Amino acid sequence: MTQHARWRRSRTAVVGAAAVAMLAAGCGSGGNGGGGGGNSGPADTLVAYTGQAGDYQRNFNPYAPTMIEGPGNIFEPLFFYNVARDGEPTPRLATEFSWNDSGTELSITTRENVTWSDGEPFTAHDVAFTFDMVRANQTMNAIGFEGESEVIDDTHLVVRYPQPAYLEAPSVLGKLWIVPEHIWGAFEDPAQNTVQEPVGTGPFVLGDFKPQAFTLSANPTYWGGEPAVKNIRFVSLSGNQAGADALAAGQIDFQTGPVPDIHNIEKNYPGYEGITAHIFQIALFTCSDTALGCSGPQTDPAVRHAIYHAIDRTQINTLAYQDTAAEISPGFALPGRDDAVISDGLTDRIAPMEPDTARAEQVLTGAGWAKGGDGIYAKDGEKLSLSVRVVSGWTDVITAADTMTQQLKAAGIELTVQQSSWNEWSDARGRGDFELVFDSLYPGPAPDPYYTYNYFFHGDNTAPAGEVANPNFARYDNPEVNAALDALQQIDPEDTAARQPHFDTIQTRLEADMPYIPVLIGGTTSEYNARKFTGWPSEDDLYAFPAVWQRPDNSQIYLNLKPAGGE
Amino acid sequence: MRYYARKLGFYLVALWAALTLNFFIPRLMPGNPVDTLLAKLAQRGGTVDPSARRSYELLLGTDTGEPLWRQYAAYLGNVLRGDLGVSVSAFPAQVTEVIGQSLPWTIVLVGIATLISFALGVTLGTLAGWRRGSWLDSLVPATTVLAAVPYFWLALILVLIFSSSLQWFPLFGGYDTYLPTGWNADFIGSAIYHGTLPALTIVISSVGGWLLGMRNMMVATGSEDYILTAHAKGLRDRRIMTRYAARNAVLPSFAGFAISLGFVVSGSIITEQVFSYPGIGSKLLQAVENSDYALMQGIFLVITVAVLAANLVVDLLYGFIDPRTRVTT
Numbered sequence: 001m002t003q004h005a006r007w008r009r010s011r012t013a014v015v016g017a018a019a020v021a022m023l024a025a026g027c028g029s030g031g032n033g034g035g036g037g038g039n040s041g042p043a044d045t046l047v048a049y050t051g052q053a054g055d056y057q058r059n060f061n062p063y064a065p066t067m068i069e070g071p072g073n074i075f076e077p078l079f080f081y082n083v084a085r086d087g088e089p090t091p092r093l094a095t096e097f098s099w100n101d102s103g104t105e106l107s108i109t110t111r112e113n114v115t116w117s118d119g120e121p122f123t124a125h126d127v128a129f130t131f132d133m134v135r136a137n138q139t140m141n142a143i144g145f146e147g148e149s150e151v152i153d154d155t156h157l158v159v160r161y162p163q164p165a166y167l168e169a170p171s172v173l174g175k176l177w178i179v180p181e182h183i184w185g186a187f188e189d190p191a192q193n194t195v196q197e198p199v200g201t202g203p204f205v206l207g208d209f210k211p212q213a214f215t216l217s218a219n220p221t222y223w224g225g226e227p228a229v230k231n232i233r234f235v236s237l238s239g240n241q242a243g244a245d246a247l248a249a250g251q252i253d254f255q256t257g258p259v260p261d262i263h264n265i266e267k268n269y270p271g272y273e274g275i276t277a278h279i280f281q282i283a284l285f286t287c288s289d290t291a292l293g294c295s296g297p298q299t300d301p302a303v304r305h306a307i308y309h310a311i312d313r314t315q316i317n318t319l320a321y322q323d324t325a326a327e328i329s330p331g332f333a334l335p336g337r338d339d340a341v342i343s344d345g346l347t348d349r350i351a352p353m354e355p356d357t358a359r360a361e362q363v364l365t366g367a368g369w370a371k372g373g374d375g376i377y378a379k380d381g382e383k384l385s386l387s388v389r390v391v392s393g394w395t396d397v398i399t400a401a402d403t404m405t406q407q408l409k410a411a412g413i414e415l416t417v418q419q420s421s422w423n424e425w426s427d428a429r430g431r432g433d434f435e436l437v438f439d440s441l442y443p444g445p446a447p448d449p450y451y452t453y454n455y456f457f458h459g460d461n462t463a464p465a466g467e468v469a470n471p472n473f474a475r476y477d478n479p480e481v482n483a484a485l486d487a488l489q490q491i492d493p494e495d496t497a498a499r500q501p502h503f504d505t506i507q508t509r510l511e512a513d514m515p516y517i518p519v520l521i522g523g524t525t526s527e528y529n530a531r532k533f534t535g536w537p538s539e540d541d542l543y544a545f546p547a548v549w550q551r552p553d554n555s556q557i558y559l560n561l562k563p564a565g566g567e
Numbered sequence: 568m569r570y571y572a573r574k575l576g577f578y579l580v581a582l583w584a585a586l587t588l589n590f591f592i593p594r595l596m597p598g599n600p601v602d603t604l605l606a607k608l609a610q611r612g613g614t615v616d617p618s619a620r621r622s623y624e625l626l627l628g629t630d631t632g633e634p635l636w637r638q639y640a641a642y643l644g645n646v647l648r649g650d651l652g653v654s655v656s657a658f659p660a661q662v663t664e665v666i667g668q669s670l671p672w673t674i675v676l677v678g679i680a681t682l683i684s685f686a687l688g689v690t691l692g693t694l695a696g697w698r699r700g701s702w703l704d705s706l707v708p709a710t711t712v713l714a715a716v717p718y719f720w721l722a723l724i725l726v727l728i729f730s731s732s733l734q735w736f737p738l739f740g741g742y743d744t745y746l747p748t749g750w751n752a753d754f755i756g757s758a759i760y761h762g763t764l765p766a767l768t769i770v771i772s773s774v775g776g777w778l779l780g781m782r783n784m785m786v787a788t789g790s791e792d793y794i795l796t797a798h799a800k801g802l803r804d805r806r807i808m809t810r811y812a813a814r815n816a817v818l819p820s821f822a823g824f825a826i827s828l829g830f831v832v833s834g835s836i837i838t839e840q841v842f843s844y845p846g847i848g849s850k851l852l853q854a855v856e857n858s859d860y861a862l863m864q865g866i867f868l869v870i871t872v873a874v875l876a877a878n879l880v881v882d883l884l885y886g887f888i889d890p891r892t893r894v895t896t
Contacts, residue, residue: 041745051611054849055668057657065604065623066658139626144618171616191626192659211668212845213744235744238843241723242739245731249738423598423858426606442609445616461617468602470620471609549611 044230044563045215046533049243049255050549052236055211060198062177063140063191069234072552073216074200075177078108078127080556081170081446084277084537084545086337089170089446090556093122093178093201103164103492106147106172110155114223116180118199123154129181131159131172139191143171143445164490167454170446174552203227203559212236228562229533247272253529256547258396262322262525271531275538275546276523278326279334280440281452282400284388285474287432288515292475293465296435297384302367303413304514310360310411311404313353313520320400324523327353331507332441332456332518333449341449341500343507351518360411377412385414388436389428392419397438400519429473432465437473440522450488453506456516458485476515481506535560571883578879585871590642593860594635600627600655600858607857627655646868652861656853662865665850670832670869672741673839673846676762677831680769685824687770688777692820693813695778696785707782710775722768722841729764736764739843765842769835777820784816791815822881829877833870 041047052068062070071077078094096109114122128149134141135148147159147168159172180199187193198206203222207215216232235252237243244259246252247269259265265274286304287294297303308330317325327350329335333342335350342349361371369377369384377384388404390397398417405415415436420428429437444451455461459477463469484502491498510516526546528536537546537557544553544560601624609615645652651662688710695703713721730738742748743757788794789812797807836848843849847866854862 054853055845057660057665059657059660064658065608065626066656139622142619142622143616194659210744210748212740212742233744235740236843236845237739238840238849242841242843245726245738249731249734251738421597422606422856423596423603426602427598429606430602442615455615455617468620470617471605471615 041233042231043532043565044228045233046229046231046254046558046561047233047235047252048548048554049235049237049246049252051239051243051255051257052234053239054236056209056214056234056236057194057211058196058209059194060206061190061193061195062179063134063142064194065142068214069216070195070198070200071177072202072555073204073232073558074198074202074206075179076200076202076555077174077177077552078110079173080544080552081174082542082544082553082556083279083443083445083447084337084542084553086340086447089174092552093127094173097169097173099166099169099492103166103490104161106159106161106165106169108157108159108173110157111223112155114201115221116182116199116201117205117219117221118180118183119221120180120182122178122180122201124151124157125154126181127178128157129185130176130178133179133184133190134176137191143168143175145172145176147172166492167448167450167489170444170448170451175445203555204232207231224559227559229558232558247527250529253532254526254548256524256526256549258322258324258525259527262324265527269527271529272527273530273536274525274527275536276324276525277542277546278336278521278523279443279545280522280524281328281332281334282325282438282440282519282522283328283332283516284519285429285434285437285439285516286514287434287436287465287473287475288513289475289477292432292462292477294432294475296386297379297382298386298435300367300379301513302363302369303384303386304517306360306363306411306413307408308351308360308514308517309356309363310408310413311519312355312407313351315407316400316403317353317520319403320396321520321523324525325520326523327351328518328521329507330511330514330518332452332510332516333503333507334443334521337447338449340496341503343500343504345504345508346511348511355407355411357411360413364412371412375409375412376414383414384412385416386435387416387418388438389418389420389425389434390438391422391425393422401438430468430470432463432467432469432473432475436517439473441516448493449503450485450493453481454485457481457506457510474515476513478509478513481509530564532564533561534564535562574879574882578875582871582875585875586643586646586868587639589864589867589871590639593858593863596855596858598858600860603856603858604655627658628653642864651865651868654854654859654862654865656857656859656862662861665862666847666865666869669845669847669850672844673835673848674831676741676766676844676846677769677835677838678828679762680766681773681824681827681831683766684770684773685777685820685827688774689781689813689817689820691774692778692781693785693808693816696782696789696816697808697812699782699786699789704782707775707779710778712775713771714773714775716772718768718772719837719841721772722765722838725764725768726841737761741845762844765838765844768841769838777824780820780823781816784819785812788812788816822885825877825881825884826874829874830870832873 056068059067060070061067062075076092078092079089080092081089094108094110098107110124110127116122128151131149134145147161149157149159151157183199184190203219204216205219207217213233213235218227218230220226237246240257243255243257247255261268265272286298288299290299317323327335329342330348330351331343331346364377369379372378388401390401401417405417408415428434441452441456455471457476458472459482461470462472462475462477484505488499488502524547526548530536537543544556548554601620604623605615605620654660654662654665657665691706695706729736741758741761742754746754746757748754794807794811797811836852838844839846839848851866854866
């Protein structure tokens with residue numbers, strides 16, 4: 001999905017723009033040696049483009065959905081969970097946490113000798129205050145937190161839950177941003193306060209602010225030592241095209257989004273390098289359940305399987321994604337990160353990259369579909385004709401869908417691409433007003449496939465067609481899967497042996513039912529100025545998810561960067 | 568007096584109709600702010616817990632369940648009090664604040680560009696019309712070709728040449744963000760520097776229309792009897808061109824200019840997109856993309872009022888200049 005996001009702004013301009021961008025890249029390197037980092041300000045200032053379009057509205061409240069920056073950089077979480085790779089969380093404001101045996105009591109040890117950027121000391125009371133505030137204000141409680149916290153002493157607190165809550169830990173420890181009680185305690189309505197002058201414990205403090213750009217400056221009293229990057233400048237541009245132009249001119253050091261000719265970043269943008277991470281699983285979401293009001297050929301699992309076998313993933317990857325996407329598992333565990341939990345019960349551990357048209361036709365014939373005179377299958381007078389909803393202007397998605405149309409035609413399935421505006425698309429997706437919709441499954445707060453499963457496959461998160469599903473858009477409600485997900489909540493995630501049978505159930509059911517037809521794992525590509533800074537995440541050392549907008553991963557990256565000193 | 572009262576009454580009714588449309592049209596659009604916001608958050612940063620939906624519904628106050636007519640009544644009342652509501656996409660900023668921040672940039676950029684374009688077009692049109700058949704006539708096809716070129720393409724080409732390759736102008740933005748904001752020479756200088764190329768694109772693409780209109784009016788006026796009389800009186804050619812011909816020929820263009828001034832406020836969405844310019848057009852786009860009804864209504868209101876005001880001024884001036892329009896038949 002990420003990649004879609006990056007393309008979408010280009011709209012109509014994209015056709016001309018792509019050509020112009022390539023020209024621009026060429027001229028840049030031919031003209032005066034290109035950017036190479038000389039233009040983007042002082043050597044210890046990092047210029048980041050987060051995809052912000054238009055002016056910034058000053059809002060540093062980390063709990064506001066419209067905040068512009070803060071989580072991780074100004075306000076810290078207790079731990080940092082890296083969704084990009086399997087591993088233990090990194091301590092930030094807390095040093096340790098543990099569960100009691102029944103998983104109802106979470107004990108947290110907070111860091112000592114930490115001060116807020118205004119000089120006041122940070123204690124476990126601030127943590128408890130933050131937790132209570134989130135619980136008391138439903139408008140801030142985006143994670144559904146319902147624990148009761150009790151402070152033991154200045155560095156210890158416990159959070160109690162009515163039932164086992166092992167899997168709540170990553171959102172509580174990793175996604176609640178700790179705020180100072182001595183300031184926030186006086187806010188009348190903390191949800192609506194825009195926190196113009198943020199005071200946090202984080203590595204950066206707010207420097208200069210202008211609607212077009214603002215600066216975060218290194219916090220000299222940061223508990224981990226003052227960061228080597230002295231300033232981070234966040235600029236606003238009008239979108240993808242402007243971002244690529246600014247990159248070509250060497251005016252930004254870090255951005256996330258595809259650029260033309262993505263495999264030759266080092267050649268086209270001297271001094272810059274690129275990194276691609278895979279976490280958003282691209283799938284064809286189907287409105288799958290007739291019991292929940294879906295209709296159309298895709299409600300037949302055989303049709304979904306036929307599509308699964310008929311698409312040529314290698315070709316889609318090349319034509320639509322510049323070969324940046326990766327192989328996907330039909331059980332929706334991430335290959336690589338979740339290798340340990342990918343079920344042995346799956347027929348295909350990895351979805352085949354090459355098409356198998358004969359297999360697809362066999363599946364359809366087996367389910368009673370018969371090929372008509374026009375080469376398209378039909379059953380009971382109903383033609384095997386489907387529509388897939390995509391957002392107009394998302395060129396990579398449209399290319400992928402068009403490619404599939406051709407591929408499926410060869411297997412006797414008719415696919416029509418239905419473009420609509422972003423708002424209309426997200427509205428239709430929510431209400432189940434679609435046959436197929438091209439979208440991605442996103443990860444949870446920790447490197448654990450449970451969260452994706454729970455969000456997208458649990459019957460609790462779906463709704464009948466016509467009502468808004470959140471976010472089980474495929475209307476998938478399988479008692480077996482629901483039970484496995486509920487059982488997982490009761491098990492300590494450390495106990496991998498106890499979890500695996502449930503993961504096996506979920507994955508094999510998903511492969512058999514296929515409410516989401518797996519396509520590929522989308523690549524999220526970022527470009528960064530390697531001549532100006534060292535310490536960027538790499539494919540071998542993916543210490544954070546490398547995207548400029550991913551919070552708080554970006555703060556881990558900024559903490560790790562060092563000015564190269566070359567320029 | 569009755570003439571003016573009637574005009575004002577008509578404009579009040581037009582304003583009410585526009586306000587009503589402003590209220591209903593955004594609500595006919597598919598989508599709602601919460602789902603759009605969630606979809607956006609899911610793309611940027613991955614994790615959106617199912618609880619987030621309820622939380623944001625409450626925060627943004629989109630789930631009031633109030634009947635539409637009551638919302639409409641409240642909306643009219645609020646508009647009269649100057650309260651345009653809270654913007655969802657820039658929550659919790661007031662719509663007036665969001666508009667106030669971006670409107671001046673658009674007015675100055677597009678306003679000056681329109682002024683230059685009009686002055687240039689009318690001057691060149693006068694000359695071309697007066698000396699028809701001379702080389703100046705070749706300006707007509709040249710500028711109309713530029714006006715016919717798709718604007719975004721023209722703008723992108725200019726960015727490519729002047730910003731990316733030659734680096735004469737900045738690539739994006741409305742001002743140098745390293746300078747302190749305010750009324751000082753450095754900042755104003757940087758704003759002018761940043762605005763030059765966007766203004767140039769607007770002038771280039773719109774000057775053709777003024778030129779063509781003015782030239783054709785000059786040709787028509789040139790054959791009038793009073794021009795012949797002026798020639799017979801032995802007046803200087805230059806004086807006849809400016810005082811006799813151009814003054815009469817410019818009237819229709821002038822009316823057009825007054826109306827186009829009203830549209831200045833609506834800005835130039837594409838200009839602001841291409842140049843990442845901090846104006847009202849980019850805000851309108853932001854509002855539409857986020858189903859931000861309040862901001863959309865606010866911007867449409869400003870645009871409507873500006874267009875109506877420009878029309879009103881033209882109407883009133885016409886009644887003053889040409890008494891015939893005031894006569895009731």
